[in-house]
Amino acid sequence: MTSTEKVDLRGAAATLLMTLYMRRQxxxxxRPILGDPWAEPVWEHIEHDVHGLWQLTGDVSAIVCRAATLDGWTREFLADEPTGQVLHLGCGLDSRPLRVGVPSTCRWVDVDQPEVMAVRRRLYDLPGNSEQISGAVTDDDGWSAVDPTLPTLLVAEGLFMYVPAEAVHATVDRVVSGTPAATLAFDAVAPWTVRA
Structure with missing residues (x-):
């Protein structure tokens, strides 16, 4: 990382700055909960408008506990299925493939919107077995990279609440019916939380 990136993301894509900010905090x-060593250097390479982010400091524990829990489930899957694959939907600027120690025998597929992936590719030095796919998580682009013969973990952190219910069901159905063994790791919130 040698330059500063100007990040101008709108809508749901902008939430990646909030979660990165909280991982940095x-x-x-x-006494860090997650202790993400990549959060600070990535944050320092982004030109951003921090107005209002300080108001989110009360949510830091909840967000990093969520990330730590999903990291734990991901490590369990990798220990059980070291030659499987992980489909990391809505990956944003998350350093999960670096934090969990992806074995070289595993396929890791990160998927997010093109503008997010363009920034991600420039800011992270990801393992060679980590594929970066640009596209909406409900599009065929991400699914074309999935090997239908491998046990698969689908990780969706802070994502499904922004996706219409029918698209969530279609995504889950696709991974469950399209792979020999599927494990799902995601979070869910009450409808009022998204509005708030």
Whole structure:
């Protein structure tokens, strides 16, 4: 990472700055929960408008606990299925493939919107077995990279609440019916949370 990136993301894509900010706040704390070592250097390479982000500091524990839980489930899958694949939907600027220690025998597929993936590719030095796919998580682009013969973990953190219910069901159905063994790791929230 040698330059500063100007990030101008709208709508749901903009939430990646909030979660990155909170992972950074956690990493800076005296007793971090997640302790993401990539949050600070990535944050420092982004030109961003921090107006209002300070208001989110009360959510830091919830967000990093969520990430730590999903990391734990991902590590369990990788231990059980080291030659499987992980489909990381709506990956944003998350450093999960670096944090969990993806074995070289595993296929890792990150999927997010093109403008997000363009920034991600420039800011992270990801493992060679990590494929970066640009496209909406409900499009065929991400699914074309999935090997239908491998056990698959689908990770969707902070994503499904922004996707229409029918698209969530279609995504789950696709991974369950399209792979020999599917494990799902995601979070869910009450409808009022999205509005808030």
């Amino acid at each position: 956690d990493a800076r704390s005296r």
